[in-house]
Amino acid sequence: MMMGNKSDEQLADHNASGGESEIVYACKEGRPVKMAEQVATVDLLEADSIVHNFGSHAVLTDIYIKCETGKVTGLLGRNGHGKSTLLKVLYGTLQPSLKSVRLNGQPIGPAYLVPGLIGYLPQNNFCPKDIRLKQVFEDFELDYGAFEKTFPAFAAQYNSRVKNLSGGQQRLAETYVLLAGKARFVLLDEPFTHLNPLMVDQVKELIRETRRSKGILITDHLYQHVISMSDNLYVLSAGKLTPVHSQEELQVLGYTRR
Amino acid sequence: MYLKKHIPYLTHTKPSGNLKYFMKNLHLLYSFYLSYALPAILLSICCAVVINLAGMKLLPLVCWFKLITLVVFFYFINHYKQRELYYYHNLGLSKKQLWGTSLVFDSLLFILMITAGLQLPSLKQVI
Numbered sequence: 001m002m003m004g005n006k007s008d009e010q011l012a013d014h015n016a017s018g019g020e021s022e023i024v025y026a027c028k029e030g031r032p033v034k035m036a037e038q039v040a041t042v043d044l045l046e047a048d049s050i051v052h053n054f055g056s057h058a059v060l061t062d063i064y065i066k067c068e069t070g071k072v073t074g075l076l077g078r079n080g081h082g083k084s085t086l087l088k089v090l091y092g093t094l095q096p097s098l099k100s101v102r103l104n105g106q107p108i109g110p111a112y113l114v115p116g117l118i119g120y121l122p123q124n125n126f127c128p129k130d131i132r133l134k135q136v137f138e139d140f141e142l143d144y145g146a147f148e149k150t151f152p153a154f155a156a157q158y159n160s161r162v163k164n165l166s167g168g169q170q171r172l173a174e175t176y177v178l179l180a181g182k183a184r185f186v187l188l189d190e191p192f193t194h195l196n197p198l199m200v201d202q203v204k205e206l207i208r209e210t211r212r213s214k215g216i217l218i219t220d221h222l223y224q225h226v227i228s229m230s231d232n233l234y235v236l237s238a239g240k241l242t243p244v245h246s247q248e249e250l251q252v253l254g255y256t257r258r
Numbered sequence: 259m260y261l262k263k264h265i266p267y268l269t270h271t272k273p274s275g276n277l278k279y280f281m282k283n284l285h286l287l288y289s290f291y292l293s294y295a296l297p298a299i300l301l302s303i304c305c306a307v308v309i310n311l312a313g314m315k316l317l318p319l320v321c322w323f324k325l326i327t328l329v330v331f332f333y334f335i336n337h338y339k340q341r342e343l344y345y346y347h348n349l350g351l352s353k354k355q356l357w358g359t360s361l362v363f364d365s366l367l368f369i370l371m372i373t374a375g376l377q378l379p380s381l382k383q384v385i
């Protein structure tokens with residue numbers, strides 16, 4: 001399909017209207033590029049000036065976080081220090097007293113309402129219990145065959161209801177649909193919960209593969225795994241987010257023992 | 259507008275064709291409605307039966323009853339099934355869209371049943 005020299009606006013309209021085929025185009029320096037080339041496009045999601053209180057307790061006060069496509073950003077912090085709250089603020093489902101969330105420098109509203117921008121894996125399993133795995137993959141427009149190939153244990157689960165899967169299988173399937181889905185940024189809140197060591201390795205491999213085209217923000221108490229995968233690492237403590245560059249800094253910040 | 263102009267590939271989740279996009283959202287909204295459809299429809303049927311037996315005089319009471327039960331469903335699902343809402347959020351649907359559409363649909367169903375309850379012959383005579 002020839003696109004000619006269409007302007008950015010025209011291309012955006014072309015994408016929005018669906019165009020003539022499934023092939024999706026982006027704009028780069030005024031020319032159309034296919035999705036395969038999109039990997040080279042770097043997007044930056046940033047948040048700062050976040051203030052959020054639970055009653056009189058200030059949970060988030062001094063925050064600056066950035067998440068870039070092509071990189072994994074790790075977020076560590078003790079229980080109750082506001083990691084999940086920060087992820088919900090970034091995702092857009094929680095409105096704090098004050099916030100500034102920007103995409104490539106431009107302020108955005110609730111990020112989850114921007115099609116294809118962000119996916120969020122909450123702490124607990126999120127798929128409705130009564131729907132079938134088949135339906136989940138159809139809703140996220142993913143190929144179950146590819147999933148089955150990567151995770152052969154799911155070969156007989158295509159028609160299974162989500163509630164009939166084990167906790168680990170549910171977690172794995174949910175993590176997969178978000179990572180393999182179309183969102184440019186994925187926020188993973190404790191993705192290793194309920195997973196056995198083998199599954200943890202598989203999820204880590206999946207994250208490594210998908211990081212090329214996505215920005216991934218991950219938080220988990222299995223901090224060694226988070227550290228091993230992260231390009232940038234932050235520790236959230238007493239409402240303040242601090243960039244960390246070494247294991248020693250984790251000790252200084254009181255996240256690990258001296 | 260900025261997003262559409264400068265990062266147009268973000269629209270790539272929108273399938274090729276508005277109808278397909280609309281149908282997918284409709285299916286998701288239906289799937290959400292199913293999470294409380296059974297008790298909601300059963301209550302509407304009960305209300306229609308009451309109206310059929312007692313006539314128009316109980317209409318305000320029945321309407322208030324239906325409204326209160328909808329508020330209960332709203333709080334129950336937002337509280338106990340909050341995490342399942344993330345499934346729909348991850349597919350681009352907001353809480354307003356989910357509740358707005360499903361509550362309007364359920365209310366229309368309720369009005370339809372009440373109208374049927376008034377129009378159909380009284381169950382007293384049938385029994």
